[in-house]
Amino acid sequence: MSMRMFVAVQPPLEVVEDLAEYVEPRRERDSPLRWSAVDQWHLTLAFLPSMAERILDDLLERLTAAAGRREKFELSVSGAGAFPDAAAAKVLWAGVAGNTEELGKLATNVRAGAGKAGVEVEGGPFRPHLTLARLGQPLDVTRWFRVLDLYSGPSWRVEEVTLFQSYLGQGPRGRARHEVVETFELDNQSELS
Template identity: 55%
Template sequence: MFVAAVVPPEAVEHLDQFLAPRREAAAFRWSDPGQWHLTLAFAADVPDRSLDDLDDRLTRAAAKRHAFTLRVAGGGAFPHPDRARVLFARLDADQVATTELDRLATGARAALAKAGAQVDGQRFRPHLTLGRLGHPDNVTSWVRLLDDYDGPEWCVDEVALVASYLGEGARRRPRHEVVATYALGRD
């Protein structure tokens, strides 16, 4: 399961149209645009007995945060463009939105941990995963291409708890199912 800010259809469509004529130029395993999201917290396993507690904790965590705006602008790669395993789109936010995003991720991670889930311990780095590589490769040209991309803004006013079912989606990819959504509560 994971907690995420879901990218709205207009922003997905805009980025998808930018990438569509370019996808055949690389042998990436491209992510399904319908599943683009900003992961705030991830736990490989959440015990069923913890779901009610997790729901309460995520409700409270979201209620403490302000809505904010984001947009996709730029690109990057993990671990590095010279030896990339993942190509991603960067998210652009002002200082207030960056602070809210960081605090929202911290609250989501704490909610999962306090509900009994083992949370992925990696540092939060906001991004949208666009594609994965089978072996490390240089994707500098793709990062430069994405650095010219400037997508539309959208308001993040809720987060979602999403269940991920590995191998059950199209082409044996994960199938994602929104379990619940949580409104950000502060104006």
């Protein structure tokens, strides 16, 4: 059986609630933006679109090792971006600030671990972001860049990564439902030496 999974850093509730409180009064009611559910805002490190269930145990071991090699670090939500770009966006996202170098190393370790377990990792170079909204047709979202450039959220300490299984169409309003499979603690002790 094939499973659709992803590995992510999930910001704490107070972080996503702060961003939601900032964004909500600025949303236009008749906008073509399809806003993501706040409880699904996360930083995807690796997207695993089709994984055989038989290799799950190997993946769990490799993700445990990958997370264990990385130290805990600070991040905050700040700025905005769009895929493919602001003038013809299909996805609007919030960016992150803080120790993005360590976040990038964590993503590299997670992707390498998944690859060694025999899992196909989809996507291009790692670009840390929280998907805020999607669009059916390309749209200029430059206004949102200006709005989100004024936002700087509370910082938080990244202490773990989470493996999620995604069930397309099983969530509210036909969206995906995400289920936690396992969490992996960042455990490199170099910060103590």
